[in-house]
Amino acid sequence: MTLKVTDLCIARGGIPVLTGVNFTLAPGAALILRGPNGSGKTTLLRTLAGLQPPLGGRIEAPPESLVYAGHADGIKQVLSVAENLTFWARVFGRRDIDAALAAFELAPLADRAAGTLSAGQKRRLGLARLLVTGRPVWLLDEPTVSLDAHATALFAAAVRAHLAEGGSALIATHIDLGLAEAAALDVAPLRARAPAPDDFDGVFA
Amino acid sequence: MRSLWEYANPARFIRLSDRVLPWITALALAALVIGLVWGLWFTPDERRQGATVKIMFLHVPSALMAINAWLMMLVASLIWLIRRHHVSALAARAAAPVGAVMTLIALATGAIWGQPTWGTWWVWDPRLTSFLILFLFYLGYIALWAAIEDDDTAADLTSVLCLVGSVFAVLSRYAVLFWNQGLHQGASLSMDAEENVDNVFYIPLLFCIAGFVLLFIALVLLRTQTEIRARRMRALLARERMG
């Protein structure tokens, strides 16, 4: 279940953003992606998730091992919390949602329509989705946005439990999650350089 | 992922097309002048339709090119989808408005021809209807190109639209034939000599067709150059933002 990235080059809108991305994410390990806004963290995660093709390099991961959580939670307002989770569980071929509800303290809200939840509660629901998928490698984009201190601690605990079970996580975040064991990867130095402006052919892309 | 095609060709295309463009333009003009002057002034009036029939020197070539332009876009789209050849996608983009104008010319000259001949500007004849539908396909294709900002995304989406559209255009053609039998005469040109128009008209018509084909090629080359340069400019601007 190791995610291995070799010499990856990624692009946003046809323009290279990051080059020479190298890292290995072993089972039980977490890697925190750091870098200023617009440095390409989201693009990197989307590329790893298979949503966009890389410009070059290799991504090696066992099939059906990754799960991606982006800025938007994919929550349907008119469905209840339990229905939202059950849907995603079934998409990933699973049934049980109780553990996920418990991990993010959503059980009391299970029958509320997701549209009536607060932003932080919605975020918790979005994160609970990760648990019901049963996938080992989590790709998380700013998971703690709009979470309060308590919910952030819940999230850190969930990540820790996930790592203890042999899972792994790649997390783009600006705040300190208190995951002492996590390594960090700063993407700022990997920024792709623009070719010389008089490069007539190269500019065409 | 990246191949020689992607880098080398836009520049080579511009160099090559710069060299041939004056010749093709000159040939197109020559063929059109010869064909139209010959056709309009030096052919006899037709037995039944009189001088009206001479509008075919515009109508037939434009109708031919209206369909051929779409076929060219289809081929270019396939090349883009398979080879990821940027010039190909931009050539398809460049050909669309030209094809749309050809369709419009064919429709307009058809209406002008139809008025004295059939006594009406427009009938829901299969051929006329098919061309109207073809025109709508052109409009949709052009609008989709215009609506999407990212060039590669637009190229991908319009290529798939062109493919699907082609299938539906053919389906529409047969549906329309089924739906209404028409007034329009059969094909004016075919391999079967019996059905051809008179030789008097035939040779100037061939000149006109050659002129339209060359004109189409010249326009598409020119517009493709423009598209390539516009695209390069957008890429440069994006790079500048990137720093």
Added chain:
Amino acid sequence: MIAMLGRDLALGVRAGGGFGLGLAFFLIVVTLVPFGVGPHPDLLARIGPGMLWLGALLACLLSLDRIFALDWEDGSLDLLATAPLPMEGVVSMKALAHWITTGLPLVAAAPALGVLMNLPAPAYLPLTLTLLLGTPALSVIGTFGAALTVGIKRGGLLLSLLVLPLYVPTLIYGAEAARRGAAAQAYGTPLMMLAGITCGAIALLPFASAAVLRVNLR
């Protein structure tokens, strides 16, 4: 995939208006036709099948942009694309859900609205039959159009421009079969052609829709 269908149906029913809106629109169009062409029963009976087909087509068109737009906005589409479901399956289920929430009610309502159009008695069976066979094609073709325009803000008008030409063959065969049926002529041929288009669209278009959706997500 069944979960997908179930969710979309639940959303269609609960999302306030999505379910009945197309139907109400259909009713309004059919009501407006006599105002436009005059209330003569003969005329209405003659143009009735065509008008009902046109109304159904427009009602179908109206709800197309909802197929992917909501899932696009709330990020579900990204998550579905990374889920183990094949994109072709997702697209097919979306089209099926659209048909069940929009096409099927139209089919059911068409005979009732046929009364408003003074349709002769033999017209009802062919009308319902053609709509039943034709509306799935409308949904599948529309899903392709919706997938094409999903990333475009205010894409509704463009969606119509792209989808309506693609609807031409379906409309021609469907309305022609319904018209022939109403005139008590044989309508087997156009009905077969309609069924052929529907089958072909269901079989092939999801691949195009899925490819286009992947491009839009990247």
